[in-house]
Amino acid sequence: MQLQTPVNIPKATFHIQPKDKILFVGSCFANNIGERFRDDNFDVIVNPYGVMYNPASVLHTVQQAITDGTIGSEGVDIAVFTLGTNHVYILNETGEIVDNCQKRPQRLFTEKELTIEECCHYLDEATSLLLSRNPSTHIIFTVSPIRYAKYGFHESQLSKATLLLSVNNLQSSQRHYFPAYEIMNDELRDYRFYDTDMLHPSSQAVDYIHERFIDTYFSSSARQYIEEWRPIRKALSHRPFNPESEEHKAFMQKVLSDKQRFLEKWT
Numbered sequence: 001m002q003l004q005t006p007v008n009i010p011k012a013t014f015h016i017q018p019k020d021k022i023l024f025v026g027s028c029f030a031n032n033i034g035e036r037f038r039d040d041n042f043d044v045i046v047n048p049y050g051v052m053y054n055p056a057s058v059l060h061t062v063q064q065a066i067t068d069g070t071i072g073s074e075g076v077d078i079a080v081f082t083l084g085t086n087h088v089y090i091l092n093e094t095g096e097i098v099d100n101c102q103k104r105p106q107r108l109f110t111e112k113e114l115t116i117e118e119c120c121h122y123l124d125e126a127t128s129l130l131l132s133r134n135p136s137t138h139i140i141f142t143v144s145p146i147r148y149a150k151y152g153f154h155e156s157q158l159s160k161a162t163l164l165l166s167v168n169n170l171q172s173s174q175r176h177y178f179p180a181y182e183i184m185n186d187e188l189r190d191y192r193f194y195d196t197d198m199l200h201p202s203s204q205a206v207d208y209i210h211e212r213f214i215d216t217y218f219s220s221s222a223r224q225y226i227e228e229w230r231p232i233r234k235a236l237s238h239r240p241f242n243p244e245s246e247e248h249k250a251f252m253q254k255v256l257s258d259k260q261r262f263l264e265k266w267t
Helices: 028-039 055-067 116-133 153-170 180-187 203-217 220-236 246-266
Strands: 021-026 043-046 078-083 087-091 096-098 109-113 138-143 175-177
Touching: 021 028, 021 055, 028 043, 028 078, 028 203, 055 078, 055 096, 055 116, 078 116, 078 153, 116 138, 116 153, 138 153, 138 180, 153 175, 180 203, 203 220, 220 246
Parallel strands: 021 043, 021 078, 078 138, 138 175
Antiparallel strands: 087 096, 087 109
16 A cells, blocks of 8 residues: 655766865745755855845855855855745835845835846846856755745645746756655655644655655765764764763774764865
């Protein structure tokens, strides 16, 4: 008996390697996945200026990160853009799209929905900037599975549809799509996979999507890397009953030795 409708994801034509520089920009779902990469000791930048929900704000992050040196002259190897919505807020005084309203009165802003063409324009600019730094960069687009109840559920679906059509138009040999949205809505379509607000994926759901991401993009050496690192990470996070005991000191000395050997092997 089949109790799920698994999303078929073709194997990627490229692989993430252990020492790749990886950029995550986008919604809080990008934070969730990016932090799992950080936990696994990858070289990551995760939303350096805060969570960004729409394609224009993704572009603004890339522009600022290049300007201030967060993204160095060598660029990044992998960029993951997670899009939450096509809704933007325009500051009436300047006519510019803002990334954060900073709790200022709503009357100062006009809300707008970006068209498919506008979304494509902003995302194309963002990817072109990264490719100009490192022509070998691979960009992975995802659409956040988080629903926006404040728009109404029908309007939220229309917003997601605009984003899905936009990234579909942009796919190329170096611009790819990972179906996080479809995994959540087709494979995990049960409220036990949602957080208590019934809108955000649960930690278990994010873990599952993260594992599907690994299956799709990781090289064999990247898989070995995390297999060797995770026991060390677990040991480092151990909270002893008596941290001053000789037993714990010996344990920590061994863990630190294991970490040093790991770093020497993979650096």
